[in-house]
Amino acid sequence: MSAVSPDPRLASRHGLRLVRPGQRVTVRVPATSANLGPGYDSLGLALALYDTVTVETSDDGGLDFDLRGEGAESLPRDESHLVVRTIDAALARLGYARKGLRLAAENVSPHGRGLGSSASATAAAVLAAAELVDPADRPGREWALQLCSEIEGHPDNVAPAIFGSLALSWQEGESFRTAVADVVRTVVPIVAIPDFELSTELARSLLPSSVPHHAAAANSGRAALLVHALTRDPSLLLPGTEDYLHQSYRSTAMEPSALLIERLRAEGHAAVVSGAGPTVLVLADGEQEADEVQAAVERFAHGGGAGTIDTEQGRASVTGWRVLRLAVDREGAKVDVHPR
Incomplete structure (x- = not known):
């Protein structure tokens, strides 16, 4: 994605109008966890962990x-920077x-x-850019x-970042769509x-380029069950998060994460790879289970959870884990326009 030049002469040449200087917009965007086990490239959950971007236009170039x-x-x-390139791309589209810019x-x-x-960065930039144009064009x-x-190539992360909660996303032709579902209040993401x-x-x-038919069939059933578990019956989160499409193939690149997931699931907790990894996401049903999950991760971290993994740069050591008990973000990105 190429950036649009801020040079006003080039903007005029390309038929683009300049946004007004002196505007100031702040966007707060939640973190997201995609896939959630069997929901590969289709399910995403908004988490109460926020990045914030403030954009101010100026006339100094x-x-x-x-x-x-x-x-x-x-x-x-x-x-x-991704935010700058995305702001320029969004403005050019409009x-x-x-x-x-400040x-x-x-x-x-x-x-x-x-x-x-x-x-999160992409959503923040696009939503900020949309507020910088004339009101009739927003x-x-x-x-x-x-x-x-x-820009991202798929909607599974950007949909919950924009809309919050649990986003079920898909593509129809050249268009991307999403449906947002409410998550049961007792679900605690860790x-x-x-x-x-x-x-x-x-x-x-x-x-792999393909998977066996039985794996695809099993995965579709678990993905449907997961939506029911998250929105109606959290007691089914463990079977609902069983994956047959992607996690096992990626385990060699994040062996400590794969081992932690295996141990947590053996103890009855709905643990999955968060997105492409290596973070581990656990969907606990209530605060008591959340306490149990945190204690289990502590035992893992102090009892052999460190190790080595393959990265693009070679072998790397894992020396620690950061554990966060979060909440489901139910609002999505928040945009505040500051008056001049």
Whole structure:
């Protein structure tokens, strides 16, 4: 995706209008966990862990980027950053370009861990850009879903980031669609985040080009059961999270995560790979089970949970886990427009 030049002469040449300087918009976007076991590339859950981006337009033609939190030491602060490129792409889609930008980003979701950090950044940028154009040209969130899904390649993370709760997403021709379902209030998401990253590209490269018919049939049944478990009967979360399509193929790239999932499931907890991994997501039914899950992860971490895994850079050590007890975010991205 190429950025649109902020040069007003080039904007005029391409028939783009310039957004007004002096506008300020803040977008808060939840982290997300996709797949949820059998819901490969179709199910996503919004989590109460938030990244925040504030965008302010200026007329000086420059870029001022204050980046804090996760990734602050490694991510770029120039036109190549995903948020900047996405703002420009969204504005161009709406017939606009910009001159200068002042950005302030507070990243809380860890990067490269399977918690939808790129989807959160993409959603924040698209929703912010939609507020910068003239009121008559501002699109709704369905438009944001289409563009974000195009950029990400699929809607499973961006849909819950935009709309919140449990998102069931699919593609019809060139269009992306989603249906949002309410999650039972007793469901408590817990994430165990190891101290190594795993790229989505590497995780996808480990998947076979086809799977046996019986595996596909079994997986479709479990995905349907999972939706029922999350929305009606959490006692069925353990069988509902059984996967036959992707997790076993990826286990060699995240052996500590795969081992933790195996141990948690053996104890009766609905543990899965979060997104492409390596974070482990557990869907607990109530606070008592959430306590049990946290205690089980602590035992694992202090009793052999460290190890080595293969990454794109070679062998890497796992020395620790960060465990967060979260909630289901039920609102999705929040947009605040600051008056001049």
